Amino acid sequence: MAHTVRTKSMRLAIATTLVATAAAQNGTYSTDSIRWAPCPAEVAAAPVVCGELLVPLDYTNDRSNETLTLQLAKVPAITQPSRGSVLMNFGGPGNDGRTMLGQYAPFLPLGSGGEFDLIAIDPRGTGNTIPFSCYQNETLRRAGQATVRQERANSSDATPGRLWAEAQVLANDCGNALANTTGSLVGTAFVARDFMKVVDALGEDGLIRYWGFSYGSYLGSTIAAMFPDRIDRMVLDGIVNIHEWQAGLTVEAVIDYDKTFKGFLDACVAHPDNCALARGSSNGSGNRTAGALEASLYDLLDRIKHAPFAVGSRIIDYTALQNLINAGLRSPPTWPELAEILDAILDGPDLSRLASLLQNSALLNVWSPGNEAYPGIRCGDQKFRTTDPEALAPYNAARNALSRLGGDEGLATAMQCARWPMAARERYEGDFRVRTRHPILLIGNYADPVTPLASAKNASAGFEGERGAGAQGVWARLHRAVVDLHDHGRSQVPHVRRAACAGHELRGRPAGVRAASWERVDAGGGCPSQAIHFLRGAVKVSVACLNAARSAVH
Numbered sequence: 001m002a003h004t005v006r007t008k009s010m011r012l013a014i015a016t017t018l019v020a021t022a023a024a025q026n027g028t029y030s031t032d033s034i035r036w037a038p039c040p041a042e043v044a045a046a047p048v049v050c051g052e053l054l055v056p057l058d059y060t061n062d063r064s065n066e067t068l069t070l071q072l073a074k075v076p077a078i079t080q081p082s083r084g085s086v087l088m089n090f091g092g093p094g095n096d097g098r099t100m101l102g103q104y105a106p107f108l109p110l111g112s113g114g115e116f117d118l119i120a121i122d123p124r125g126t127g128n129t130i131p132f133s134c135y136q137n138e139t140l141r142r143a144g145q146a147t148v149r150q151e152r153a154n155s156s157d158a159t160p161g162r163l164w165a166e167a168q169v170l171a172n173d174c175g176n177a178l179a180n181t182t183g184s185l186v187g188t189a190f191v192a193r194d195f196m197k198v199v200d201a202l203g204e205d206g207l208i209r210y211w212g213f214s215y216g217s218y219l220g221s222t223i224a225a226m227f228p229d230r231i232d233r234m235v236l237d238g239i240v241n242i243h244e245w246q247a248g249l250t251v252e253a254v255i256d257y258d259k260t261f262k263g264f265l266d267a268c269v270a271h272p273d274n275c276a277l278a279r280g281s282s283n284g285s286g287n288r289t290a291g292a293l294e295a296s297l298y299d300l301l302d303r304i305k306h307a308p309f310a311v312g313s314r315i316i317d318y319t320a321l322q323n324l325i326n327a328g329l330r331s332p333p334t335w336p337e338l339a340e341i342l343d344a345i346l347d348g349p350d351l352s353r354l355a356s357l358l359q360n361s362a363l364l365n366v367w368s369p370g371n372e373a374y375p376g377i378r379c380g381d382q383k384f385r386t387t388d389p390e391a392l393a394p395y396n397a398a399r400n401a402l403s404r405l406g407g408d409e410g411l412a413t414a415m416q417c418a419r420w421p422m423a424a425r426e427r428y429e430g431d432f433r434v435r436t437r438h439p440i441l442l443i444g445n446y447a448d449p450v451t452p453l454a455s456a457k458n459a460s461a462g463f464e465g466e467r468g469a470g471a472q473g474v475w476a477r478l479h480r481a482v483v484d485l486h487d488h489g490r491s492q493v494p495h496v497r498r499a500a501c502a503g504h505e506l507r508g509r510p511a512g513v514r515a516a517s518w519e520r521v522d523a524g525g526g527c528p529s530q531a532i533h534f535l536r537g538a539v540k541v542s543v544a545c546l547n548a549a550r551s552a553v554h
């Protein structure tokens, strides 16, 4: 088998916080059954059901009988009997599985043809599964967050130094709160083993069917690399650079960031009826061009560093503006809203208009798992550590060279991980060059600000033992998967039907936005790409994979 797994010291003691968790779950370790029952109301409504399964707490310690109760949720197949189960992961890391499956339940079964049970697991660190929390309560968390502000690196020349100090604060808070132990148990390799325990307990064919988005592509790649013989069907969509993720310092992520921003502006200018920014609401500045808009927005970003302003009790500064743009680029249905907000800022700013736009804006909810699970999982997984902030200079320069707009986005996380006091007890340390039992379906998009096509191509080079497959690798593989679906109607890839395009809307659709509909990409290119009809442009969001897969099979 073409992988190596590093096993960390088995002598690490289980510290107090964990004993508390484990004590409540002490029982005979058993993987033979999952008990399904109605979900708690706050998790999901029928038809979703919830289940539990005991798994080993620490896979590296076979003398321990301590267990962990994995929590699962299932959307039963519409057509019974089910043809099997598809295990899902919604990314993050830090997103739970159960509530997200609950949210997506109205769409996903259609998206998978309704023939499979769809199962999500709360990965370690999320939900109630060893929740990764460095603070005893929300008051303390808010105090911590007031210190660890995570400003964008370019907000001032003093910011990188401050971020470095903040990273140590987070390391101190988390290291002390968790006695460095929880952080050793939430790594992706353990989660991969948990997923296989679920496969075992399901008692189907012993093979995994898996559908993962974003970070779920790293989890899926890890499962594939650790258990290549047990892969039935695997769909990875919105793929991170798995090698960079493994080592730390993810540079490639931003390679299409500016292109996505440009796509947003082009789409805006092409559809002024649905894009305030193109119309120009004031100053007689109507009929702006994309190039002029781009220039004025970069100019605004520069000016706002020294001239932040207040909207009610909120400050719009460089970081806030960058975060708004970042959130918008990830979610094309919010583009008209993003355009309104940017227009209102350029327009003076128009404070009363901004106040009303920002009041309930989803764009303000910068993604966050609600606790510290993101660094807890991500930083524990990666190898890179340093005590010298200068060691991050090449990373910072490389990101800025790839993206003018997004290059300074990652420094806060990079520094947190560099100073992180914990490490996963097990990490997959191989090279991801494996031949899986069945080829993996890898999906990338032409303009994705976080999980670019280049990273999908990169992953495709290793799987199946192909070497240097280059650009055609993804397309070729995709094509084969499509052919496979057509030729073998009973394929178990979750194939996505038209109704699934509504999946895009499950994130909420701002008033005035026409229903999302999707363009199919010409089959010549092979790779599906999606564009929202009302703003034609190359786009990608994590949910767009539904549509990508749909395009792939119809």
Ligand SMILES: *[C@@H]1O[C@H](CO)[C@@H](O)[C@H](O)[C@H]1NC(C)=O
Residues within 6 Å of the ligand: 019, 022, 023, 024, 026, 027, 066
């Ligand atoms: C589990 O139960 C056994 C037997 O009751 C006990 O000795 C052990 O300390 C328990 N483990 C934990 C973590 O509570």
Ligand SMILES: *[C@@H]1O[C@H](CO)[C@@H](O)[C@H](O)[C@H]1NC(C)=O
Residues within 6 Å of the ligand: 027, 028, 029, 065, 066
């Ligand atoms: C778990 O291990 C402890 C110590 O090794 C032992 O005392 C206990 O009986 C075991 N519990 C179970 C349920 O096997």
Ligand SMILES: *[C@@H]1O[C@H](CO)[C@@H](O)[C@H](O)[C@H]1NC(C)=O
Residues within 6 Å of the ligand: 136, 137, 139, 140
């Ligand atoms: C939060 O935890 C701290 C430390 O235990 C405690 O002093 C404080 O009262 C708690 N605050 C709330 C609102 O529970």
Ligand SMILES: *[C@@H]1O[C@H](CO)[C@@H](O)[C@H](O)[C@H]1NC(C)=O
Residues within 6 Å of the ligand: 175, 176, 178, 179, 180, 421, 422
């Ligand atoms: C956690 O690990 C760090 C670095 O290894 C160490 O400095 C710190 O004392 C540890 N914290 C605890 C509570 O063990």
Ligand SMILES: *[C@@H]1O[C@H](CO)[C@@H](O)[C@H](O)[C@H]1NC(C)=O
Residues within 6 Å of the ligand: 284, 285, 286, 287
């Ligand atoms: C913008 O273009 C439209 C259609 O070409 C035209 O009717 C309108 O007068 C223009 N507005 C401005 C401010 O130039």
Ligand SMILES: *[C@@H]1O[C@H](CO)[C@@H](O)[C@H](O)[C@H]1NC(C)=O
Residues within 6 Å of the ligand: 282, 283, 285, 296, 346, 347, 348, 349
């Ligand atoms: C509109 O006018 C205001 C006030 O004169 C000015 O500050 C702002 O930059 C102008 N906006 C654009 C897009 O020209």
Ligand SMILES: *[C@@H]1O[C@H](CO)[C@@H](O)[C@H](O)[C@H]1NC(C)=O
Residues within 6 Å of the ligand: 154, 301, 400, 401, 403, 404, 405, 406, 407, 408
């Ligand atoms: C951030 O700073 C780097 C240089 O350190 C520069 O290349 C990049 O364009 C800047 N980006 C923004 C949005 O200011």
Ligand SMILES: *[C@@H]1O[C@H](CO)[C@@H](O)[C@H](O)[C@H]1NC(C)=O
Residues within 6 Å of the ligand: 241, 243, 244, 252, 458, 459, 461, 468
């Ligand atoms: C994939 O990305 C890693 C990290 O950047 C790089 O070292 C490797 O050469 C890439 N592989 C291919 C085939 O591009």
